Amino acid sequence: MIPRTIIHRLRTVMIGGLLAAVLCIAPAAVIPATAAASCPSYHAMHDSLVNALPAHNTVMTIRHRGYYDDTVAENSLQGFRETFAQCLPGLETDVQLTKDRQLVLFHDNHIGRMLEANFDPEARTGPNPAVADLTLAELRANTLLTTAGTRSNQVVPTLDELIQTAIDTNGPSLMFLDLKSKDTVAPVLDRLKYFSTLHPDAHLEKRIVLKLHTEWFPRYSDWISVVDGAGLSYHPMANPVMTPLAAAQINTGSYVDYPDKEYTTNAARSWALWSEAPREEVPLVEVLLKDSQDFKHTTAKSSLMGSYNAPTSLEEGNGVEGTMAEMITIAHARGKTLGLFSPVPDYVAWRHGPVAGYTVPNVKTDRPAIDVQHAFSNADGSCCYQLKDLLSNRPEAHEAADLRSNLDWAYDAGVRVFTSDDTDSIDTHFHSRGLLESEARPVTHTAPEGMHSALAAAIEGATPLDYSDVKLKAWNGGSSPTWQGQVCIWSNENNGAWAIACNYTSSGYTATLRITTSPTVPGAMRIQDTRNFQCLTAGKPGQTAVTWTDLCDDRRAQWFRTKDNQYKDYRGTYLTLSWQNLYSQGKPYAWLFTSNTPSGSWSAWNFRR
Numbered sequence: 001m002i003p004r005t006i007i008h009r010l011r012t013v014m015i016g017g018l019l020a021a022v023l024c025i026a027p028a029a030v031i032p033a034t035a036a037a038s039c040p041s042y043h044a045m046h047d048s049l050v051n052a053l054p055a056h057n058t059v060m061t062i063r064h065r066g067y068y069d070d071t072v073a074e075n076s077l078q079g080f081r082e083t084f085a086q087c088l089p090g091l092e093t094d095v096q097l098t099k100d101r102q103l104v105l106f107h108d109n110h111i112g113r114m115l116e117a118n119f120d121p122e123a124r125t126g127p128n129p130a131v132a133d134l135t136l137a138e139l140r141a142n143t144l145l146t147t148a149g150t151r152s153n154q155v156v157p158t159l160d161e162l163i164q165t166a167i168d169t170n171g172p173s174l175m176f177l178d179l180k181s182k183d184t185v186a187p188v189l190d191r192l193k194y195f196s197t198l199h200p201d202a203h204l205e206k207r208i209v210l211k212l213h214t215e216w217f218p219r220y221s222d223w224i225s226v227v228d229g230a231g232l233s234y235h236p237m238a239n240p241v242m243t244p245l246a247a248a249q250i251n252t253g254s255y256v257d258y259p260d261k262e263y264t265t266n267a268a269r270s271w272a273l274w275s276e277a278p279r280e281e282v283p284l285v286e287v288l289l290k291d292s293q294d295f296k297h298t299t300a301k302s303s304l305m306g307s308y309n310a311p312t313s314l315e316e317g318n319g320v321e322g323t324m325a326e327m328i329t330i331a332h333a334r335g336k337t338l339g340l341f342s343p344v345p346d347y348v349a350w351r352h353g354p355v356a357g358y359t360v361p362n363v364k365t366d367r368p369a370i371d372v373q374h375a376f377s378n379a380d381g382s383c384c385y386q387l388k389d390l391l392s393n394r395p396e397a398h399e400a401a402d403l404r405s406n407l408d409w410a411y412d413a414g415v416r417v418f419t420s421d422d423t424d425s426i427d428t429h430f431h432s433r434g435l436l437e438s439e440a441r442p443v444t445h446t447a448p449e450g451m452h453s454a455l456a457a458a459i460e461g462a463t464p465l466d467y468s469d470v471k472l473k474a475w476n477g478g479s480s481p482t483w484q485g486q487v488c489i490w491s492n493e494n495n496g497a498w499a500i501a502c503n504y505t506s507s508g509y510t511a512t513l514r515i516t517t518s519p520t521v522p523g524a525m526r527i528q529d530t531r532n533f534q535c536l537t538a539g540k541p542g543q544t545a546v547t548w549t550d551l552c553d554d555r556r557a558q559w560f561r562t563k564d565n566q567y568k569d570y571r572g573t574y575l576t577l578s579w580q581n582l583y584s585q586g587k588p589y590a591w592l593f594t595s596n597t598p599s600g601s602w603s604a605w606n607f608r609r
Helices: 004-010 042-056 077-085 159-169 182-198 220-229 244-251 266-275 324-333 407-412 423-432 454-459
Strands: 060-064 090-097 103-105 174-179 208-213 237-242 284-287 298-303 306-311 337-341 383-385 415-420 467-470 487-490 498-501 513-517 525-529 535-537 547-549 574-576 582-584 587-591 593-595
Touching: 042 060, 042 174, 042 337, 042 415, 060 423, 077 090, 077 159, 090 182, 103 159, 103 182, 159 174, 159 182, 174 182, 182 208, 182 220, 220 266, 237 244, 237 266, 244 266, 244 324, 266 284, 266 324, 284 324, 284 415, 298 407, 306 407, 324 337, 407 415, 407 423, 415 423, 423 454
Parallel strands: 060 090, 060 415, 090 174, 174 208, 208 237, 237 284, 284 337, 337 415
Antiparallel strands: 090 103, 298 306, 467 513, 487 498, 498 587, 513 525, 525 535, 535 547, 574 593, 582 587
């Protein structure tokens, strides 16, 4: 049998007459010592970023967190090697300082999601200390977890290890280092100086890009002063990022002078200075733009990814002053390549088990629970947020929607470098339009199904999966010898809902139930049997019985899942089980009911265990 990883890499697209199957077909578990000989070199990747994109008006992608899947941990040396082996144009990784001031590569600012098997992101329980509160040795006490929850053999890597690995393997991918705090700048520059002196022929000046918060260095000259003060023999490539919050901070800071044109805000003057920086030193800039609200003139368009309003022009004057739209026009007027992070819901990425049809907790507790298909892990590793809850309405950005994963809108807004967890789908999409920079990415791959990428479904115009068939198990998935094992909710057409051992056998009932997010009530779920699709229905006011009915759109059939796997009905009462001394085929069973207060594990129902 051919391993799935090889099958995936054989599902390729011909570009420029090259046969994709020739490239990078080693399975993920086999990490080559050097990048594939047929990969474009890092010189070619650098030339694409600096010269080809603006000349050809083409697109290039950067893999967020490096390569990862259900067996390879994100931001791991194994994942970085695989990034090189797959000839990806670039990777982005996050640089943080530990308590003992070691530079490590780690996405979250807390460790629970990636290092602690007993951390529960939904209940927000279990160990979850901050990266900054731990030493490197403490961070490496455990190996990294994969997104599937299995323990890998990889430890949290250091920046030194990534750079040395890139040198040793002749890795072709550009390395974008997202500096998480200003405190990381000086030590990162120190390590670049060290490696550039030790390995001058490695040409790190062409391989490493530093992502900077613009509020740290409002003027390009501010940045150059810091670099020169660090004693580097060259100016490393910089990728400044402008956000609404950065603009607000710059606007309240000291005056930024820009003599060549009158701008009304400090942020605009700052951005003009950065956008005029030499392309070799600042090959791209990034603006946190989410929609076209702040462009003065737009035109309606549509694509497989949805309808949108595109700016009619990216020329200066079409962006409202002081907004992210104006920053786009400032960069465009100076011929600067524009980057953007294209978010893909990551809570279900590479997850085993159910990935649709249920809700997860919203970090904004005043908002409804989130459809898991739209859920992102929080910066501290807990669950969850959704993009629409983070829209801004402030002078720097008046956001009505988050369109960053609508690739056609982003291209119309001037974006040419896309950073994403699913660069495969972005590559595939722009290759199909003849807009992918083939020098950097001569071969594309479709995203593997196991990634559960919403972006992959969107570019195909596919309807996202909206249900899962599961077994709802009592006691949060636990078991009882008295009840003869795990206990499940069973169907019972037009009658009371009941629970009995999951291994109960009867041709008249099923324990396989379908969960879906409610189409009528935000944050709610429906629970259906998979035979006749009746819904689990709470009683009328004053009644506690739970039954199976056809009233799936009724408010009584809408259930609200809590972070503790409890299910509340429209009244706020809890779906509950109790001992009732009833038996069928020698197995105990009980009728379900609702209770005003949860009864511990007797009110906790788990479909994952």
